[in-house]
Amino acid sequence: MKKNLYRKELAGFKPYVPGKPIEEVKREYGLTDIVKLASNENPLGPSPLAMEAVIRAVKDINLYPESTAVELKRDLAVYLGVKVENLVIGNGGEELLMLIAQTFINEGDEVVVTAPSFGIYNTSTCLMGARIITVPLQKKNFDISGYCMAVTDKTKLIYLCNPNNPTGNIITKTELDELLKKIPKNVVVVLDEAYYEFASVNPDYPKSLGYLEERPNTIILRTFSKVSGIAGVRIGYLVTSEENAAEMNKIKLTFNVNRLAQEAARGALRDQEHIQKTVELNYKSLSMMEAYFNKKEFDFFPSNANFIFVNAKQHSKIIFEELMKKGIIIRPGYFWGWDTWLRVSTGTEAQTQKFIDELEVILCKG
Numbered sequence: 001m002k003k004n005l006y007r008k009e010l011a012g013f014k015p016y017v018p019g020k021p022i023e024e025v026k027r028e029y030g031l032t033d034i035v036k037l038a039s040n041e042n043p044l045g046p047s048p049l050a051m052e053a054v055i056r057a058v059k060d061i062n063l064y065p066e067s068t069a070v071e072l073k074r075d076l077a078v079y080l081g082v083k084v085e086n087l088v089i090g091n092g093g094e095e096l097l098m099l100i101a102q103t104f105i106n107e108g109d110e111v112v113v114t115a116p117s118f119g120i121y122n123t124s125t126c127l128m129g130a131r132i133i134t135v136p137l138q139k140k141n142f143d144i145s146g147y148c149m150a151v152t153d154k155t156k157l158i159y160l161c162n163p164n165n166p167t168g169n170i171i172t173k174t175e176l177d178e179l180l181k182k183i184p185k186n187v188v189v190v191l192d193e194a195y196y197e198f199a200s201v202n203p204d205y206p207k208s209l210g211y212l213e214e215r216p217n218t219i220i221l222r223t224f225s226k227v228s229g230i231a232g233v234r235i236g237y238l239v240t241s242e243e244n245a246a247e248m249n250k251i252k253l254t255f256n257v258n259r260l261a262q263e264a265a266r267g268a269l270r271d272q273e274h275i276q277k278t279v280e281l282n283y284k285s286l287s288m289m290e291a292y293f294n295k296k297e298f299d300f301f302p303s304n305a306n307f308i309f310v311n312a313k314q315h316s317k318i319i320f321e322e323l324m325k326k327g328i329i330i331r332p333g334y335f336w337g338w339d340t341w342l343r344v345s346t347g348t349e350a351q352t353q354k355f356i357d358e359l360e361v362i363l364c365k366g
């Protein structure tokens with residue numbers, strides 16, 4: 001009899017399909033200029049101070065990195081007003097999400113998520129043999145009472161992607177307060193704030209670090225991939241209670257975050273000018289798209305992030321393929337089961353205009 005080689009949880013897994021790489025689209029379509037609005041990257045490029053830091057650090061790559069990323073942790077502790085012991089540094093937010101699952105989730109636990117949302121919450125939970133309970137968005141918002149009702153004595157963890165990917169809506173301070181009042185303190189609440197800097201200009205966005213003292217089983221996750229533009233070196237961090245952080249740091253890979261990434265993040269943290277410019281450009285680009293969508297009478301989610309989710313009223317696979325022929329890569333909504341919706345990252349003003357113009361041509365052809 002054939003022995004089953006693989007973890008039983010893998011049986012139901014579908015491979016994750018990332019956005020098409022620029023190089024592949026160039027080759028396939030014989031194009032030279034590509035506008036990638038598919039992965040919520042920074043259209044202004046990397047933080048200049050991060051680049052300088054990488055160049056300085058490159059001469060030392062014969063040496064292993066600092067395993068605890070202590071210099072970066074010290075910088076972050078000052079920047080955030082937390083203790084070094086509250087921090088875990090990861091090879092991108094993705095690694096941290098996997099680490100959260102490995103640290104907390106047992107077989108038989110329940111984990112509450114919304115839908116549509118970031119896929120790793122589901123895959124990491126299923127991999128650990130736990131059950132996902134889905135509370136879909138309601139009228140473009142988190143369903144707070146739905147979340148409360150979904151929590152049982154089996155619930156280990158709840159994920160709140162804030163702003164939510166792919167939709168860009170937020171859970172407001174008022175909503176979060178209401179939710180946290182009803183969720184037992186031994187349930188771990190993960191606030192995924194990968195798009196924090198974009199959302200924090202909204203006065204209704206919660207100041208999540210303030211919840212930690214009252215509620216130590218809160219995890220706040222952020223990344224340098226988006227606003228700082230260093231997705232390619234892979235680095236993110238989370239803030240939680242000292243006890244939770246110690247457990248996670250126990251099982252992380254020894255040298256999970258490389259030397260160049262650690263230095264790039266330190267540079268990026270000092271580069272508030274780049275962050276500010278990026279956020280300003282983001283809202284210009286969003287308002288260009290919103291104006292166009294309003295003219296077309298398209299339904300869209302008001303965005304608090306560097307992407308927008310819109311119903312273009314035609315199948316997203318067709319629009320995705322037609323745009324790709326013009327050298328524009330977006331994320332089609334059918335991946336999440338939202339067939340006529342598109343998730344489009346913000347570009348420079350010229351890139352955003354190109355997207356609008358080409359979409360108009362495609363829609364007119366019908």
Ligand SMILES: Cc1ncc(COP(=O)(O)O)c(C=O)c1O
Nearest residue numbers: 092093094118165194223225236
């Ligand atoms: C909601 C959310 N969380 C976490 C991440 C992980 O980002 P990274 O691994 O690049 O830090 C992403 C990336 O797209 C995201 O959209």
